[in-house]
Structures are given as structure tokens and as C-alpha cells.
Amino acid sequence: MPSNSEARSPRCIAVVGPFQSGKTTLLEAILARTGAIPRQGSVDTGSTVGDGSKESRLHKMTVEVGVASTTFLGENYTFIDCPGSVEFLHDMRAALPAVDAAVVVCEADERKLPQLAMVLREIEELGVPHLLFLNKIDKADKRVHDTLAALQPASRVPLLLRQIPIWHDGIVIGYVDLALERAFVYREHSASQVVPLEGDELSREKEARFQMLERLADHDDALMEQLLEEIEPPRDRVFDDLAKELREGQVTPVLLGSALKGNGIQRLLKALRHEVSGLADTTRRLGLTPGADTVGYVLKTLHTAHGGKMSIVRVLSGQVADGATLMGAKGDAARISGVFKMQGQHTEKRGPAITGETVALGKLDPVVTGDTVTSGKTPLPPLAEIKPVPPVLAIAVAARDRKDDVKLGQALNKLVEEDPSLVLVHNAEQSEIVLWGQGEMQLRVAVERLQDRFQIAVTSHPPRVGYRETIRKGVVQRGRHKKQSGGHGQFGDCVLDIQPLPRSSGFQFAEKITGGVVPRQYIPSIEEGVKDGLKEGPLGFPVVDVAVTLVDGSYHTVDSSDMAFRTAGRVGLVEALPNCQPVLLEPIHHVEVYCPNDATAKVNAILSGRRGQILGFEPRADWPGWDVVRAEMPEAEIGNLIVELRSATAGVGTYTTRFDHMAELVGRAADLVIAAKKAAAA
Known part of the structure; x- marks a missing residue:
């Protein structure tokens, strides 16, 4: 169990899970139950704190982390509502390192097991303590033990059932807490009501509780001896083991509830209060030794329409005040322009942030997501390595109005800074700006933000494929350029031997001039002209894998020039290519x-x-x-x-x-x- 002083330290809890498992609804229920909001909103009506952005409400899904704070029994909590769609998981990856624990929201739907496994894998690799909240229990249609058996393959850590459901006419109406040995009946949007534990529920509780204790005893020899000797362990000992094994990643406790109806919320909050350790364990996990300097972790970067750049920071040691200077990972320092409390999309200026709090800091321009910021004189290494997964889908974007080109480039850079799983590529050959991402929805949201937040009308289309063309046979072709317009004219004449090369050979140029029929100073110009002709072949694409040899030609002592021979080289190649069997x-x-x-x-x-x-x-x-x-x-x-x-x-x-x-x-x-x-x- 955390010490009393540690328990009072502000906590930071991530809410994660598969897409549409009910994460935002759970956060909303927590905020309503703790009095942070007057009543619980819904995703369908776009009235939740978590999905506050225009894009989230439009698509009825979380597209970026949402931050909200509340208090429970005198302790301060900040919850990080993380996207569940695989397209937006980078936000979750970036937020997880500095949280004290994660609540993994899932449901009894085996179709979502692969998504659940991906989320759990990220958490397990970081060593973040986590509980599993089995949501939508009111819609369950099979035994919870069967559900747990189906979910277990998604987790490398044993799932530990903390509660069993109470059934009535095929519907779950409450639960029995196996650690407390008490029965509760759900009351919609209110704390559950304690009811007598008797009859069948009592016998089910005894069996399930023994199974829970057996699992805990796998890591506690003294508890195992008590079970073998049929000695009932003290309740405090059970809670101590639950907290210890959760903190050490030996078990993942499973709680039941319905976020939509506000069921199971009180017990979840109490588990977070009593069984989840605080900041001291988090800093140990991150390898950070708190000292005199302020240290924080940047878990998200935002570019707001009116407030400019904001960095969401978990303060790991010290305190942060308006006007203070913080240094990022690259050694660049910036002065904070405002400390803000975030409640979804609503920001409110506040006083200094103390150790453990999660706040938004204004105008830290050199700082990016994943940075460890410090008030010290030396930059700190990253506390965690966050590798964006390779992008898998791309669109080419362009400003509808050319005068917005510069503005578009700036806006795209801001989007990439907000979400580093987006990748920006400038394809000079195709004259395209290509935005790569994790899927259709992520790219759609990016385009919507360009238009709504940055007021840039854009067009988009699939990027052009990098086709090329080559030749199958060789020819010898004369290229001649002659022009007389009064005064000095233009004259260039060359004979080119054009031959195919093996695939991936590129372009080769040589010359076999004898007798000075083409002065040597003009030969590089002929090569440049040939390269000009290779930029677009008869099929419309750049030409590759071609060897061109200059074998003959002629010149005029007055009218020949570099430009004339360059033009002659291009003319010779362009006239030859259609006869070379282009492919x-x-x-x-x-x-x-x-x-x-x-x-x-x-x-x-x-x-x-x-x-x-x-x-x-x-x-x-x-x-x-x-x-x-x-x-x-x-x-x-x-x-x-x-x-x-x-x-x-x-x-x-x-x-x-x-x-x-x-x-x-x-x-x-x-x-x-x-x-x-x-x-x-x-």
C-alpha cells in the first residue's frame, strides 16, 4: 500500500483500451461521480469532456488524448483518455511512460481481442501497473469466468478476478467484491447499495475468493501456507498483496461495471486510491532520481487556434510556475507563458503546478512530445523511447489557392509535431506534398484540421506512382539544331548511339569523338541535353537504364554554342526514343x-x-x-x-x-x- 504522504500526491491515470470499448464514457462517469461535472454526458450527443474536439464529436471517436482532473476522497487525480483506434495509438504510447497506472477498458467481445492484446502489450513492455475494467457488464450474456478465459490470451500477465456478478433473470444487477467479501447492487449513476451476502451468492463468493487468493499466493509463500492450513488470511493482508502484485506487474485485477450507467465507478476509484501506487514508484520505474531541479515529461503537444503551442506536462519533481525557464532534450530553453489546467478542450490559467500534477504549459516552442524538460542547466535524456510505427497510407495534399502554399507547409509541420505518427514527405519529382499516416481516419482528421483549425482549403488525392520507362533496342540518331535570325545564329549537330542497359543501371554517357568534329568544350552540353530528354519519354515518364554514346557531329565556328549543342542533344534523344521500343x-x-x-x-x-x-x-x-x-x-x-x-x-x-x-x-x-x-x- 502507498504511504499516506504518497497517497496524497496527485495521481495520473491513463484510460486505455480497444476502439469503442467505452473509455470516454468511463471518464465521463468518473467525473460525474466525483462532482467534477454536474451530470454525465454521452458520446452520441457530443457532450462529453473527453471527446471535446470538433473532429472527435463529428466522428464519435477519440482522435487525440483528452485530459481531465478531479478529486476523490481528498486526493487529486488527472485522467488521460487515450484513443483506442489503432490509427491514433501513438498518442497512447506517448502518454503512458509518465502515468502511475492505466485502466484498461474492454468488453466481453472476442472480436476485439487482437486490439486488446496490442494495447496490453504496450502497457506491459513499459511496466505500467494496470487494472482491467470489464465494461458493459449489463449486456453480458455468459459467465464471467468464461469471459476471463477468453480474454486471458490477450494478456501476458495473469488476469485476477476481483469481483463476480450478481445475476437476476439473466441480467447482471450487481457484484460481489472478493477482497471485501461484500455484495453490492447497482444503482444507476449512484454508488452501489450494500446487500446481504447469502445463499447461492455466498457459496459462489467463497469459491471465487479462494481462486483469487490462490493466484495471489503464487507470489506470497506465507499466504500459500495459510491457504494450505485453511487459515483465513486477514483482509488487510489481502489488500496488501493486491497492491504489491499489481505494482510489480504480477497480476492484472479485473473489475466489473457499466460506464454508461455509472455502475462500478465507486469501487474502481477506491481500487485506484488504495491499490495503485503513486509518483514515487513511477519515477523509480523511469529511472529518475528527484533532485533540486524541476523535471517534467511532455506527454502531448497541441497547437490551439488562438493560444498557440501548448505542451501537456506531468511534473515529476519540483514545481512549475508561469515565467519559469525549462530546457528540452536538445538543450534549447524556453520561458513558460502560462500554466493551465485542462478539462477536455477547456483551459483555465492557474497558479504553479506541484510535483505529480499534470498541466498544460504555454509557448515551449523548442520542446516536443516525449521530451524530458528540466529547470537545470544540462538537458536530460528521454525517460522513455517512443518509436512511431511505420506509416501505412498516404495522400497528396495541396492548397486550393496557391497563395496558401506557405501557410499549408506551416500547418502541416504543426500537425506532425502534434502527432509524430504522421510523416510529411516533399516529393520533388512529382511536385507533391505527401502526408503519410496510420489509416484513412487519421488522414481524414488531418485534412479536417487543416480546413477548420488553420482555415486552409485543401485538395487531396492518392500520391502518384513512380513509374519509369526504358528501351528494348538501340538506335543511332542524329540530333541537329540550326537557327538563323540575324546576327549570330545557333548551330549544334551530334550523332548519338543509344542502347538499353540492364535493369537498375541508371544512365551512362560516353563519347568517341575523333578528329575534333565536336569541340570538347561542347560535349558536356550535349550530355546535359540528353539528360533533359530523359526527363519525359514517349510514354510520359522519366527514362532510365539507357546508355548514350556521342559518336559524331559537326559545329560552326561562329554559330555554335553550349546552348545550341544542349538543344541538339535533347532533340536527338527525343527523336530516337520512339524507335527504341519503349516499355x-x-x-x-x-x-x-x-x-x-x-x-x-x-x-x-x-x-x-x-x-x-x-x-x-x-x-x-x-x-x-x-x-x-x-x-x-x-x-x-x-x-x-x-x-x-x-x-x-x-x-x-x-x-x-x-x-x-x-x-x-x-x-x-x-x-x-x-x-x-x-x-x-x-
């Missing part, structure tokens, strides 16, 4: 798909249906029950691959890709690409 090349990528092994056959079918060549599959290292499928696929088929993969893998499949080689594309597929290129150029 289209498409980029082929090496793709690795990560999926639960029960979906491997579906993934193979999806890849094959997209002209993918399956290279094989094998178990994914350190991911029991997962496979890695390897394939080679055309870039054109990868575009929206993630949509099909997520559909086939309960929302958790993903992939990585890298360019491998170029391959010929012929037939109807090539005709369609060439026709689309010509139509776009028309």
Missing part, C-alpha cells in the same frame, strides 16, 4: 505484413489479388500467435492495402514496405497507366 516500368516493393496467424490465409489471398508474389511467411519474433508474411508487390497495388488488411485482421494488421526493383509492365495494365498520364497532361 513501361513499375516500381516493385518488398512488403512484410504483420498479422494474427488466424488471418494469415486471408492476408495471402489479399496480396495475391493485388498482383503480389508471396515469398513466404513465418512466426513473428516475440509476438506469440502472429505471423510475418513476405511478398513482392507493385507500388500501384500498395496504395490502400491497409484498408483490406485491417478488415481481415480485426483492425490490427499492418505492414512495412521498401522499394526493391523496377519491372516491366505491359498489356492492358500498361495501357491504362499511359492513358491516365496523357489525360492528366491534357
Whole structure:
């Protein structure tokens, strides 16, 4: 159990779980029960504190962390409502390191087990103590022990049932707390009512409690001896073991409730108060030794429409006041412009923040999400490594009005700073700004923010594929440029031997001039002209894998110039290429798909249906029950691959890709690409 002084330290609790499991509703129920809000709002009506952003309310889903604070029995708590969609999980990853514990919200739905397993894996790898809140218990239709058995494969830590449901006419109307040995009947949006524990409920409680104690005794020899000798352990000893084994990651307690009806909230809050340790354990887990300097962890960066940049910071030691200077990880310091309390989207200026509190700090421009900030003179290393997963879907974005181009670039950089799982790529070859992300919804939200928050009208489309073309046969072609317009004219003449090269050879230029028919100073200009001609071949794409040799030519002592010979080189190549049997090349990528092994056959079918060549599959290292499928696929088929993969893998499949080689594309597929290129150029 935490000491009294530690218990009074402000806590920070993450609320996490699969998409649509009820996390935001649970936070709303907690805020209502503790008096932080007058009544409980709902996601459907857009009246919750957690989903306060315009995009969250529009889509009825959490798209970024929400922060809200409250008090319970005289202690201060900040709850971090984390997105559940795999597309927005980076916000959860960034928030988790500095929280004291996590409440994992889930339901008895085996279809969401892969998502639950991903969330639990993140928590377990960070060593964050966590409880599991089995939500929507009022809709349960099977025994809780069966539900627990179904959920256990998602957790590498044993799930420990803390409560068993009380059934009446096939509906759960309350619960028995196995540690307290008391029965409670739910009252909607109120604390549960204590009822006598008797009859069948008493015998069920005895059996379930013994199973709970057996699990606790796996890590407590003294408790095991008491059970073997049929000695009833003291209640305080049971709670001490619950707190110790939760803190050390040996068990994950499971509580029951219905967030929508406000059931099970009081018992969850008491578990957080009495069984979850506080900041001292958190700083030990992070390897931080508190000293005289202020130290904080940046768990989220926001760019507000009117208040500018705000950094959400958990104060791990010391205190933070308006006007103080904090240093980020790169050694750049900034002066705080305001300390704010956050309650969803509402911010309110407040006084200094003390150790343990989570607040928003204004105008820390050099600081980014994941930074350890300090008032000291030396930057601190990161307390946790947060690696964004590789992006899987892209759109090309452009300002509808060209005068907004600079503004668009600034806005995109702010979006990427807010959510580092977005990746911005400037594709100079295609003249495109490409925004990569984790899925359709994340990119849709990004576009909505560009338009709503930054007032930039944008267009978007799938990025262009990097097609190339090459030649199958060689020719010898003369390139001649002659122009007379009074005074000095223009004259350049060259003969080019153009030949195909093996794939991935690029471009090679040589010369075999004899007798000075082309002065040596003009040869580099001919090469530049040839390169100009390679920028767009007869099919409309850059030309590669070509060797060009200058074999002959002529010049004029007055009219020849670098520009004339450059033009001649370009003319010669452009006139030659249609006679070289041009052929289209498409980029082929090496793709690795990560999926639960029960979906491997579906993934193979999806890849094959997209002209993918399956290279094989094998178990994914350190991911029991997962496979890695390897394939080679055309870039054109990868575009929206993630949509099909997520559909086939309960929302958790993903992939990585890298360019491998170029391959010929012929037939109807090539005709369609060439026709689309010509139509776009028309």
C-alpha cells in the first residue's frame, strides 16, 4: 500500500483500451461521480469532456488524448483518455511512460481481442501497473469466468478476478467484491447499495475468493501456507498483496461495471486510491532520481487556434510556475507563458503546478512530445523511447489557392509535431506534398484540421506512382539544331548511339569523338541535353537504364554554342526514343505484413489479388500467435492495402514496405497507366 504522504500526491491515470470499448464514457462517469461535472454526458450527443474536439464529436471517436482532473476522497487525480483506434495509438504510447497506472477498458467481445492484446502489450513492455475494467457488464450474456478465459490470451500477465456478478433473470444487477467479501447492487449513476451476502451468492463468493487468493499466493509463500492450513488470511493482508502484485506487474485485477450507467465507478476509484501506487514508484520505474531541479515529461503537444503551442506536462519533481525557464532534450530553453489546467478542450490559467500534477504549459516552442524538460542547466535524456510505427497510407495534399502554399507547409509541420505518427514527405519529382499516416481516419482528421483549425482549403488525392520507362533496342540518331535570325545564329549537330542497359543501371554517357568534329568544350552540353530528354519519354515518364554514346557531329565556328549543342542533344534523344521500343516500368516493393496467424490465409489471398508474389511467411519474433508474411508487390497495388488488411485482421494488421526493383509492365495494365498520364497532361 502507498504511504499516506504518497497517497496524497496527485495521481495520473491513463484510460486505455480497444476502439469503442467505452473509455470516454468511463471518464465521463468518473467525473460525474466525483462532482467534477454536474451530470454525465454521452458520446452520441457530443457532450462529453473527453471527446471535446470538433473532429472527435463529428466522428464519435477519440482522435487525440483528452485530459481531465478531479478529486476523490481528498486526493487529486488527472485522467488521460487515450484513443483506442489503432490509427491514433501513438498518442497512447506517448502518454503512458509518465502515468502511475492505466485502466484498461474492454468488453466481453472476442472480436476485439487482437486490439486488446496490442494495447496490453504496450502497457506491459513499459511496466505500467494496470487494472482491467470489464465494461458493459449489463449486456453480458455468459459467465464471467468464461469471459476471463477468453480474454486471458490477450494478456501476458495473469488476469485476477476481483469481483463476480450478481445475476437476476439473466441480467447482471450487481457484484460481489472478493477482497471485501461484500455484495453490492447497482444503482444507476449512484454508488452501489450494500446487500446481504447469502445463499447461492455466498457459496459462489467463497469459491471465487479462494481462486483469487490462490493466484495471489503464487507470489506470497506465507499466504500459500495459510491457504494450505485453511487459515483465513486477514483482509488487510489481502489488500496488501493486491497492491504489491499489481505494482510489480504480477497480476492484472479485473473489475466489473457499466460506464454508461455509472455502475462500478465507486469501487474502481477506491481500487485506484488504495491499490495503485503513486509518483514515487513511477519515477523509480523511469529511472529518475528527484533532485533540486524541476523535471517534467511532455506527454502531448497541441497547437490551439488562438493560444498557440501548448505542451501537456506531468511534473515529476519540483514545481512549475508561469515565467519559469525549462530546457528540452536538445538543450534549447524556453520561458513558460502560462500554466493551465485542462478539462477536455477547456483551459483555465492557474497558479504553479506541484510535483505529480499534470498541466498544460504555454509557448515551449523548442520542446516536443516525449521530451524530458528540466529547470537545470544540462538537458536530460528521454525517460522513455517512443518509436512511431511505420506509416501505412498516404495522400497528396495541396492548397486550393496557391497563395496558401506557405501557410499549408506551416500547418502541416504543426500537425506532425502534434502527432509524430504522421510523416510529411516533399516529393520533388512529382511536385507533391505527401502526408503519410496510420489509416484513412487519421488522414481524414488531418485534412479536417487543416480546413477548420488553420482555415486552409485543401485538395487531396492518392500520391502518384513512380513509374519509369526504358528501351528494348538501340538506335543511332542524329540530333541537329540550326537557327538563323540575324546576327549570330545557333548551330549544334551530334550523332548519338543509344542502347538499353540492364535493369537498375541508371544512365551512362560516353563519347568517341575523333578528329575534333565536336569541340570538347561542347560535349558536356550535349550530355546535359540528353539528360533533359530523359526527363519525359514517349510514354510520359522519366527514362532510365539507357546508355548514350556521342559518336559524331559537326559545329560552326561562329554559330555554335553550349546552348545550341544542349538543344541538339535533347532533340536527338527525343527523336530516337520512339524507335527504341519503349516499355513501361513499375516500381516493385518488398512488403512484410504483420498479422494474427488466424488471418494469415486471408492476408495471402489479399496480396495475391493485388498482383503480389508471396515469398513466404513465418512466426513473428516475440509476438506469440502472429505471423510475418513476405511478398513482392507493385507500388500501384500498395496504395490502400491497409484498408483490406485491417478488415481481415480485426483492425490490427499492418505492414512495412521498401522499394526493391523496377519491372516491366505491359498489356492492358500498361495501357491504362499511359492513358491516365496523357489525360492528366491534357
